[in-house]
Amino acid sequence: xxxxxLQGLTKRFGAVPAVRNLTCEMTPGVTGFLGPNGAGxxxxxxxxxxxxxxxxxxxxxxxxxxxxxxxxxxxxxxLLDSTGFHPGRTARQHLLISADQxxxxxxxxxxxxxxxxxxxxxxxxxxxxSLGMRQRLGLATALLGDPEVLVLDEPGNGLDPAGLAWxxxxxxDLGADGRTVIVSSHVLAEVQQIADRVVILGxxxxxxxxxxxxMPGLEAEFLRLTGGVA
Amino acid sequence: xxxxxxxxxxxxxxxxxxxxxxxxxxxxxSGLMLRRDDPASDAAQRGAIAHVGLVALFGLLIGILAxxxxxxxxxxxxxxxxxxxxxRVVLSKVVVAGAAGAVFGIAASVTALVADAxxxxxxxxxxxxxxxxxxxxxxGGIGWNVAFAVVGVGLGALITNLSAAVASALAWLALxxxxxxxxxxxxxxxxxxxxxxxxxxxxxxxxxxxxxQAGLVLTLYAALFVAAGIGVTTRRDIT
Numbered sequence: 527x528x529x530x531x532l533q534g535l536t537k538r539f540g541a542v543p544a545v546r547n548l549t550c551e552m553t554p555g556v557t558g559f560l561g562p563n564g565a566g567x568x569x570x571x572x573x574x575x576x577x578x579x580x581x582x583x584x585x586x587x588x589x590x591x592x593x594x595x596x597x598x599x600x601x602x603x604x605l606l607d608s609t610g611f612h613p614g615r616t617a618r619q620h621l622l623i624s625a626d627q628x629x630x631x632x633x634x635x636x637x638x639x640x641x642x643x644x645x646x647x648x649x650x651x652x653x654x655x656s657l658g659m660r661q662r663l664g665l666a667t668a669l670l671g672d673p674e675v676l677v678l679d680e681p682g683n684g685l686d687p688a689g690l691a692w693x694x695x696x697x698x699d700l701g702a703d704g705r706t707v708i709v710s711s712h713v714l715a716e717v718q719q720i721a722d723r724v725v726i727l728g729x730x731x732x733x734x735x736x737x738x739x740x741m742p743g744l745e746a747e748f749l750r751l752t753g754g755v756a
Numbered sequence: 757x758x759x760x761x762x763x764x765x766x767x768x769x770x771x772x773x774x775x776x777x778x779x780x781x782x783x784x785x786s787g788l789m790l791r792r793d794d795p796a797s798d799a800a801q802r803g804a805i806a807h808v809g810l811v812a813l814f815g816l817l818i819g820i821l822a823x824x825x826x827x828x829x830x831x832x833x834x835x836x837x838x839x840x841x842x843x844r845v846v847l848s849k850v851v852v853a854g855a856a857g858a859v860f861g862i863a864a865s866v867t868a869l870v871a872d873a874x875x876x877x878x879x880x881x882x883x884x885x886x887x888x889x890x891x892x893x894x895x896g897g898i899g900w901n902v903a904f905a906v907v908g909v910g911l912g913a914l915i916t917n918l919s920a921a922v923a924s925a926l927a928w929l930a931l932x933x934x935x936x937x938x939x940x941x942x943x944x945x946x947x948x949x950x951x952x953x954x955x956x957x958x959x960x961x962x963x964x965x966x967x968x969q970a971g972l973v974l975t976l977y978a979a980l981f982v983a984a985g986i987g988v989t990t991r992r993d994i995t
Binding site: 622 | 759763766767825830832834835837838839840993994
């Protein structure tokens with residue numbers, strides 16, 4: 527049971543404010559992390575993961591900043607849209623490197639590969655992977671440490687319909703396990719099927735934070751809260 | 757550390773560079789031995805084995821690739837997620853790239869000595885492994901490789917755009933050090949490439965720094981690059 531807490535989180539890139547005084551708490555279960563392009567979702571997730579330095583405020587996981595977690599990969603798994611893979615390495619090599627540098631046993635690699643259905647393609651070079659396969663490899667990396675918290679930026683990108691159905695099941699199971707699953711996505715129909723709660727950002731500020739149940743219609747609410755036109 | 761080693765050995769560029777380095781050493785030794793009519797002299801032997809030092813360019817590239825290559829392929833995100841203490845990431849890379857520089861230097865030394873021996877035999881002479889000049893040149897050449905590999909890591913941390921980092925390194929070696937050298941006159945012998953040459957006993961002039969001076973100042977350069985690289989790396993936003 528690990529909570530993610532953002533407190534007064536703020537980031538300016540030069541003069542441009544990306545995230546403004548964001549305070550919210552994400553608890554076990556699946557949280558849809560939503561907002562239009564440029565709302566500050568990715569910047570927020572990157573601050574949470576210690577990749578971007580907040581201008582002000584804090585982001586903590588179970589009460590500690592990411593950089594202060596002794597074994598961060600065992601607590602937080604992340605899939606970011608721009609996580610890269612060296613094209614010349616195989617999926618297995620990628621995960622072995624990831625396991626090594628995260629202090630995880632090499633035995634976790636095969637488990638994660640099976641979990642995302644990449645077992646039979648594990649020894650091919652990533653160069654020949656489809657977008658969907660790369661996405662599965664990214665998910666495998668996130669799951670490598672069997673973490674309590676998952677931070678997933680657009681995990682459905684590039685997945686085919688069968689892949690999306692599989693992902694939905696996986697995320698629901700992870701949430702039902704009592705893990706804190708934060709999913710950023712633009713595909714509201716998908717979010718609606720898996721999320722317990724939604725957090726909506728607009729222009730770097732918090733617009734909504736609450737359970738999905740009882741929301742009149744996610745898309746209509748989203749558009750109303752973020753100033754979009756239906 | 758183990759992860760850094762795996763990154764190095766699973767990248768094909770490492771092995772390609774290692775292979776090309778040997779070709780260049782063989783070509784360099786052969787070119788010199790073809791020209792000299794005193795191939796067994798100390799000067800010719802030093803000149804031949806000094807080609808080991810030129811492989812330092814490859815050590816430099818290995819160092820740059822280890823750091824800037826991670827930005828190029830965006831694997832840096834995964835690396836910093838796994839190890840948020842970024843200074844430790846840079847230091848592991850320094851150790852592994854430095855070791856790789858040593859391996860490149862040792863491989864090039866073996867290649868150079870074999871090529872040298874073959875040429876001497878072809879010219880009716882034979883290699884004198886007991887000659888201190890050979891040992892000193894080999895040791896200096898390996899040191900040059902290690903130092904440049906470490907500088908490469910620092911440079912790759914400062915200039916994370918891989919092409920820009922490689923271009924800067926090549927431009928410095930091919931052009932800029934010469935121009936700067938002309939500007940500062942006598943100080944030119946304390947610039948990185950000149951110091952590397954001093955390590956292998958070149959050029960043959962009286963005002964060249966001693967091997968120990970050259971080693972010390974080159975180590976200082978490497979330390980400065982790494983320190984600056986760490987300073988920048990720990991502050992950088994990975995977006």
